[in-house]
Amino acid sequence: MDAHGRRTFLQLLAGGSLGALAASQASPVLRALAATTAPVAASAKDDFFVFVHAAGGWDVTLFADPRNEKRGLVDPATTDNTDVRDLRLWVDAPFDGDVKSFQIVQPKGCAIPFGPGIGGLVDHADRICLVNGLAMNTVSHPDGAAYASTGRHLVGGRAPASSVDTMMANELSREQLMPTISLDFPSFYVGDALDRRVVPLRIGQVGTLTRILHRPTFYQTSGDRDAIGKALADEARELAAKADDAEVFEGMALQYEGVRRMLGEKLEEALSPAALKKAYPELDGKAKLHGARALGLSFAAEAMRRNLVRCTSLAFTGFDTHASNYRQQARLQQEMFDLLAAFLQILDRTPHPTRAGEKLADRTHVLVVSDFCRTPQINLAGGRDHYPTGSAVVISPRFKGNFVFGKSDAAQLLPAAARKFQDGTRAIAPPDLLATFVSAFGANPRAYLRDGEVVPELLRA
């Protein structure tokens, strides 16, 4: 094993003390793990990933692809169909008599025109890479969610490819204590080519993890548990020394040590909902529409700060506004983007756990997607239905900021040609975005994606 890979593995898997322990042993499992690790850009080895799914299909005309005029099929948001009371960025614009639409939100220096749903995230426009006019080619929730996260449509109702969080975990997170945690994100693990350690741990809520880590105090002490863990780690090492195939036993020895570390650092307390709310009050856990989901971002921040989880993926829900609940679609967006803006501020001030002098923001990459968007017309129930266009938000030091790519048709909101691809001039589609995302970290997109073409225009030079 090369020294670099081995050191990385030790640092990530088990922390300093365990690293010293394992470094003293010429371990076959370490060599094997390094041998199976795909080559990635060395500079990406300390990076973190947060994937967000706006479940239900968001209305892009309210934030990413703003429309405030009646044109073609487009019925814009107006004071008639939208509850604007709590929308901070809504400024009336003339529409039809007393009925008002909104003014485009575009602060000075901002190259991206936003709608009022962008909320607090507009303050971070300089780091937003916005992709509009994504050709989703579907109006089915399960299909759209899978297409956005995997780059493939469902086949027979099943995802035929792994999701982007699994891809990145396979590239960069195999040795992490918790490779990838999925909080209701459309996470998939497909095929035999990926490392089984990166199968997403899908949990419904943050509390599930803390319950797993909870240890009662009525029976045994933490010292007892530590003694048991040490005995088992020693036992596994001795079995490894006698085994024909030592890798599995050596891996278990390191994992026993990892559990000791998890319990020793009292992660159960640190990752409990109460502790997360206290540690990150700016991620408003009492927010009216997404309060419970704010915990997912708090968890991501704390898990990254402690270097526990490489990929955290989560879902915000409630965007499927077919009826008069459409009135709060803009507020749903505003709250979600407010939370993301607060999350970015946390990353800005939090030191990176392994890179001295750097902040988490320097090494964290956020991708926000949705199933599709909503129809340009308002339906008879006062809502908007499903429409096969999409947008995506990328916030990453590796992607251009203050940049928008792709567009939709002015009159019909359908994806418009964005550039010439190898298969002709067409709109950008989720496989292109995912291929670009994966390639940004030195990984080979073809290892994960059947379709898609890297769009270098999205990336920083």
Next chain:
Amino acid sequence: MSAPETKRDARARRTSPLLLLAIAAGAALLASGASSCGARPPELVAPTAAPAIAPRASIAQDSAPKEEPRLVPAEAWLRTYLQLFGGLAPLDAQARLRGADGAQIFDDWATYASAIGLPDHRFDLPRGTQTNATMLATFERLGEALCARAVEHDLQGPKGGTPPGPPPLEARVIFAFEAPSPGTKLERASFEPRFDVLHRTFLGYPASLAPTDRTGRFLSLYQDVVARHAAKDAPKSRFTPEQAGWSAVCEGLIRHPEFQLY
């Protein structure tokens, strides 16, 4: 009146003595031949030793396992766990494990399903085939729950049970041996047979055949835990020091690599 003799009749009357003579000569010839065959001794082939095949090369028989140890499927692990817990149905076991004593020692199966590697076909998530730290942490929580409840059942006895005290050996689920009286310091000789019962229960073979000095290691663990609980400043526990020691041994075995792998 007789019919006139034909030429054919006359020819037959002329040749019949010759035919009889030929038959007689043939019979005599056959008889002489038979008597000569019966006179020969039977032909016997004497056995001889096969010549040794000259070795052309010599290689050792390769009996090494060709497959690395594999993780027990989550379903099999769960079935074993339930069997060890007394063969209860999952929901019954869940109710017993949770108890009504506020111990917070167990939540519900759904909480642990993903972490122990059960597949989730709703999301095409396959069965976990490799351990990870989160999985082992979950096994620890589940193991602690089983062993704590087993100590309560086997070594403490049900509250208000008649007669009071631990149930007879045949009614115990895990600790099917006589526990030493409180305060007794166990040495290897007295620890070994009791540990062997647990070792056979969890790992399926005698402890003496273990490839490591397992008895010594677990005796140290037992003594360590007992000493910690017997210390003056020990935190409060529902277990006596000896019960805590046996619970720790039980946990060590249900979380043992040989319990998880096959």
